[in-house]
Every structure is written in structure tokens, then in C-alpha cells.
Amino acid sequence: MDFALTDEQREIRRAARDHLERHYPAARVCALAEGPGGSEAGAWPELIRQGWLDDDLGMVELTLLAEESGRCLHPTPWWTTVALAAPYASAAGEALTVPATLADGAPDGTATPGAGTVRATRPPQGWTLTGQVPAVPQAGAVRCVVVRAHTDEGPAVFACDTGSPGLVVEELTTLDTLRRMALVRWDGTPARLLVEPTRTAEAARRTQLRGGVLLAAEAVGVAAGALDMAVTHARQREQFGRPIGSFQAVAHQLTEAYVDTELARSLAYRAAWLVQNDPEGSPACAQAVDEAVLVARGAAVRTCETAIQVTGGMGVTWEYPLHRWLRRALWLEAFPGFGDDPHGRVAEQLLRPGDTGGINPGTPDGR
Structure with a gap:
């Protein structure tokens, strides 16, 4: 059995490395790390054009991109989007095209330190979220937060825009300033159901x-x-x-x-x-x-x-x-x-x- 990369996969690696080396030499990455946001906000459209968010990328192709990202400390929220948030969007039959991250507000038996408590309620006008998660990666650099929250039927997954009413993001002082953590609070924040409790x-x-x-x-x-x-x-x-x-x-x-x-x-x-x-x-x-x-x-x-x-x-x-x-x-x-x-x-x-x-x-x- 041949486990070597295909010609197409090798081309993906070559194109990714070429793009990252041209745009993110070490000096520029360090400058971004010392800046106010630790991320390059305007890079997302170029990533879409480069195909980094394409639906037809398999797990091996995404692994190639993640490795190249780690090699240069890719200063965008691409990793949090594809590794944390996108799988839940895929489970809902959707594709994420905006920077996103994941907050765990419904800890279960496998939840980890850093999880918080978020409750989802469904008044007549739609779902709303209330609660907080103390450590959400790159919440200050994304446009969408995917949230695991408690409902009366059990944990479910929701999505909300970072500009939504009642949503507060407080960036924390962290060791890696290129991937900053943030305290996120929801106070009656409108949200959209992505994945049902079942x-x-x-x-x-x-x-x-x-x-x-x-x-x-x-x-x-x-x-x-x-x-x-x-x-x-x-x-x-x-x-x-x-x-x-x-x-x-x-x-x-x-x-x-x-x-x-x-x-x-x-x-x-x-x-x-x-x-x-x-x-x-x-x-x-x-x-x-x-x-x-x-x-x-x-x-x-x-x-x-x-x-x-x-x-x-x-x-x-x-x-x-x-x-x-x-x-x-x-x-x-x-x-x-x-x-x-x-x-x-x-x-x-x-x-x-x-x-x-x-x-x-x-x-x-x-x-």
C-alpha cells in the first residue's frame, strides 16, 4: 500500500508554504505578535481565494495546511476555525466562510478545565444565550463564536456573531500573543441553533x-x-x-x-x-x-x-x-x-x- 502524498497534495503543500513564506516571514510574525490584536484581520479573503476554506479539502489536505501554518506561526484564526468550529457547522450541513472559534459552555464528562456554563433558552422570538466561558481561543479575532450550551433537552450547539447584543469579549494576557485567549460573556445574546441535542x-x-x-x-x-x-x-x-x-x-x-x-x-x-x-x-x-x-x-x-x-x-x-x-x-x-x-x-x-x-x-x- 502506498502512503505517499499524491501529486495534488504535494502541490497543496508547495502552494501553502510559498504563500506563507511570502506573507509571513519571522520578522512580520513577531511584529504582529507584539501588536494589539496578535492577528492579521485583513488576510481572510486571501485565504478563501487560496482555497484554505474549500469544502472538498480532506483530512490529509487540512493536515498539510495545519503543518505549514505551524511552521510559520500563521497569524490568522484559520486553525481555530477549521479545527474547533467548522466540524459543528459541517454537522449542520453548513460551511464556515468567516473566522470562527469554539466556546464550551456545556461541560460533560469529557470536558476540560476552561469550560464555562452557558444556558440557552427559547423565548417566542428565538434562541438566546446567557453565561460565560473563561478561556476561548482567539475570540477577539473572529466574527463568529460557536457555543456548546445547555438546553432543557441537553447540550446543543449554537452560533452567534461577535457583534451580537449582549456578547462581551475580554482578551486575556496569555503566553502566546499570536493566539490569545479571551473571557466571553453572553447576556440574553441572540443565537442560531446549529446542532440539536440529539x-x-x-x-x-x-x-x-x-x-x-x-x-x-x-x-x-x-x-x-x-x-x-x-x-x-x-x-x-x-x-x-x-x-x-x-x-x-x-x-x-x-x-x-x-x-x-x-x-x-x-x-x-x-x-x-x-x-x-x-x-x-x-x-x-x-x-x-x-x-x-x-x-x-x-x-x-x-x-x-x-x-x-x-x-x-x-x-x-x-x-x-x-x-x-x-x-x-x-x-x-x-x-x-x-x-x-x-x-x-x-x-x-x-x-x-x-x-x-x-x-x-x-x-x-x-x-
Whole structure:
């Protein structure tokens, strides 16, 4: 079986990288990070023209775009739109064409810290929302907020414009200023029903799978971007008349970071392929997503730390852009938006009674 990218997918990657490198060099990304919004508001129409919001993009194609976005810290709300909000819109048979994000105001058994409480009521003139969610990613940079809220029949999913009456967005001070969190309050805010209570649990499960893949893919891109900077520095920086990359202490660190990144990439694309080709989202598919998230997040943090170690004193200065990649890696590691900690789910599968993970404990080497 051939798991290589198709010619069309390679062209998508090439076009995405070319677009992002032209529009978002590191200096411009850092300038946006230090600006008031941390995002480029006028970039959305160009993304639509480039096809980044097309309905016919499969999971693998979206993973390619998410990886390239992570590589340059793409300073738009594209990731929050496609990873968090768009799956619920798709469940309603709609396509999101405006920047959007997701707020969880109806926590359930898999909800995570940062979820709030939002109640939806249905007076004669339509649905309204009341409540708050303390940490919503990029709520200050989007035009639509998709909300999981309580109703009398159970959790349902709604959409409201950020300019709606009674909706207040308060941006918070966060580590990654390119993806800021915000406290969002609703006070009798009019909203539109997207997903009915009977279908919300299934839509949330599909969102968790898709969002997990795209989080892993972005983490791979962050690791790749940091590794590129470290390798470039190791080639150019000289000590004792030789590039520092020729010294084992540096070369071995970069090699380990490279292996970490490649392993994470393989698991991310494996998970993307499974999600794309498993409409039911089997337990094996869910475990593949958990594994990809765990490995990719760890690889992103470790690779950024290695890159800072390799670049030495320059790597820890404010002017050098590497700290922006570390900030995003830490954001991805801490983001709680896809249920409980995947460590627990993977461990439960690994330690399930009677399951030896393919190893026969009867012989020392498992044969």
C-alpha cells in the first residue's frame, strides 16, 4: 500500500508554504505578535481565494495546511476555525466562510478545565444565550463564536456573531500573543441553533478527532520551524574555525530533534488518514489521534528547547524570534479543548486486562 502524498497534495503543500513564506516571514510574525490584536484581520479573503476554506479539502489536505501554518506561526484564526468550529457547522450541513472559534459552555464528562456554563433558552422570538466561558481561543479575532450550551433537552450547539447584543469579549494576557485567549460573556445574546441535542454528542466526538489531528499537525509544523532555525544557525555559526554543527554535542541534539519531528509527522498523518477513511470513528481511530497528539506536542516542546540550546545566548533574546515558536509549543501542550488528558486514554488501552499490546509475556523477547 502506498502512503505517499499524491501529486495534488504535494502541490497543496508547495502552494501553502510559498504563500506563507511570502506573507509571513519571522520578522512580520513577531511584529504582529507584539501588536494589539496578535492577528492579521485583513488576510481572510486571501485565504478563501487560496482555497484554505474549500469544502472538498480532506483530512490529509487540512493536515498539510495545519503543518505549514505551524511552521510559520500563521497569524490568522484559520486553525481555530477549521479545527474547533467548522466540524459543528459541517454537522449542520453548513460551511464556515468567516473566522470562527469554539466556546464550551456545556461541560460533560469529557470536558476540560476552561469550560464555562452557558444556558440557552427559547423565548417566542428565538434562541438566546446567557453565561460565560473563561478561556476561548482567539475570540477577539473572529466574527463568529460557536457555543456548546445547555438546553432543557441537553447540550446543543449554537452560533452567534461577535457583534451580537449582549456578547462581551475580554482578551486575556496569555503566553502566546499570536493566539490569545479571551473571557466571553453572553447576556440574553441572540443565537442560531446549529446542532440539536440529539446529535451534539456525535458531533462533539467527530470534532475531538478532527481537532486532535489538526493540533498534532500544527505541533509538527512548530517543531519543523524551530528545527529549521536551529539547523541554519548550526551551519552558519563558527567556533574554532568550524561550523558548530560539526561538533557532536550540537549534531546529536539536532539529530534527536529531527527524529522526534519525523516520528510526530508520521503519527499525525496516520491519524489524519484514519479519520478521513473511518467515518464511524472507531476506537482504533481515536487511539491513533491520541497517540499523534501526545507525541507531536512533546516533540514540539522538546525541539524548541533544543533549538534554543543550539542557538545559545542569541536564542533567548527577545529580538530573536525562536521564543515565539516555544510559546506556541507550550500553548499546544496546555490546550485543553479536546477532552481529558490523552495520556489516560492511551494508558487505559495499553493496560487493559488481557491486552499485552501485541507482546507475548511468556518469552523474554515476546516471540
